[in-house]
Amino acid sequence: MNTASKRVLVTGVNGFTGRYMRAELEANGYEVFGLGTHPSDDPNYRQVRLTDAQALHTVLAEIQPNAVVHLAALAFVAHGDANAFYETNLVGTRNLLEAIHASGCTPECVLLASSANVYGNASEGVLNEQTTPAPANDYAVSKLAMEYMAKLWTNRLPIVIARPFNYTGQGQAPSFLLPKITSHFIRKAERIELGNLDVWRDFSDVRAVVQAYRRLLEVKSAGLTVNVCSGNLYSLREVLSLCETITAHSLTVEVNPAFVRANEVKKLCGDSTLLRSLIGEWSTPSLEETLRWMLAARE
Numbered sequence: 001m002n003t004a005s006k007r008v009l010v011t012g013v014n015g016f017t018g019r020y021m022r023a024e025l026e027a028n029g030y031e032v033f034g035l036g037t038h039p040s041d042d043p044n045y046r047q048v049r050l051t052d053a054q055a056l057h058t059v060l061a062e063i064q065p066n067a068v069v070h071l072a073a074l075a076f077v078a079h080g081d082a083n084a085f086y087e088t089n090l091v092g093t094r095n096l097l098e099a100i101h102a103s104g105c106t107p108e109c110v111l112l113a114s115s116a117n118v119y120g121n122a123s124e125g126v127l128n129e130q131t132t133p134a135p136a137n138d139y140a141v142s143k144l145a146m147e148y149m150a151k152l153w154t155n156r157l158p159i160v161i162a163r164p165f166n167y168t169g170q171g172q173a174p175s176f177l178l179p180k181i182t183s184h185f186i187r188k189a190e191r192i193e194l195g196n197l198d199v200w201r202d203f204s205d206v207r208a209v210v211q212a213y214r215r216l217l218e219v220k221s222a223g224l225t226v227n228v229c230s231g232n233l234y235s236l237r238e239v240l241s242l243c244e245t246i247t248a249h250s251l252t253v254e255v256n257p258a259f260v261r262a263n264e265v266k267k268l269c270g271d272s273t274l275l276r277s278l279i280g281e282w283s284t285p286s287l288e289e290t291l292r293w294m295l296a297a298r299e
Helices: 016-027 053-063 082-102 138-151 177-186 206-218 236-247 273-279 287-295
Strands: 007-011 031-036 045-047 067-070 109-113 125-127 159-164 191-194 200-202 225-228 233-235 252-255 267-270
Touching: 007 016, 007 053, 016 031, 016 206, 053 082, 067 082, 067 206, 082 109, 082 138, 109 138, 109 206, 138 159, 159 206, 177 191, 177 236, 177 287, 206 225, 206 273, 225 273, 233 236, 236 287
Parallel strands: 007 031, 007 067, 031 045, 067 109, 109 159, 125 267, 159 225, 191 252, 200 267
Antiparallel strands: 200 233
């Protein structure tokens, strides 16, 4: 995609990933328009909810983007209202696709951010895009349902589905695991309550993830579902040890039974072969580098 005069619409532009996505696109010459649910003075921003189908039609007809990055979602797995996952992640995404199609300007690419949560807890080890999904909560089910719904639109819109594994960075909500841990080290807390410590996960840096998304917009990826992951495993104990080394601070780790999942997978790692075959060489900073960046923040 030639970036000259290209306008990209980013939903959820003021969220954690959206802020980095906007910076990545603008740094590469794109004009970014954003959607969100809160007011803003930005002339390229539109306040509209995904559940408001008519408002979406109006906005898409006005902006007519050359590409769309759909990040807006209800993402906190422990959110109490199960119906909200489906209203936002499934119905809201369908409203968006319908509005894009009705705008009269077919984008060169529509990237939909799904989640590696769709793989669930049924599979262990390295997961590729052919791994059978086994979603284990309403959030994951809503994302997988969104993927199936989106396939109904692939003959009308050039859709690529990204399945990001765990990623983090400065500004992520403390309800997520790594921000919770780093925040405790930043404020020199004496103790922290966690769940199962003997787990290994595939962590990426948000700055690398949005770069991968941008590059997926620029290659012929329509019709594909693509893992976005580092392919590297880190244990939760390694995370804690790295934070201790970086900050020279130790804290007492207490396992709270309420945080322990009976069916938790010990090791969960993504296969990024397809991603790299599409966008070329790509890597994410080491976990230590990402943690140093996060620990340099101030609460």
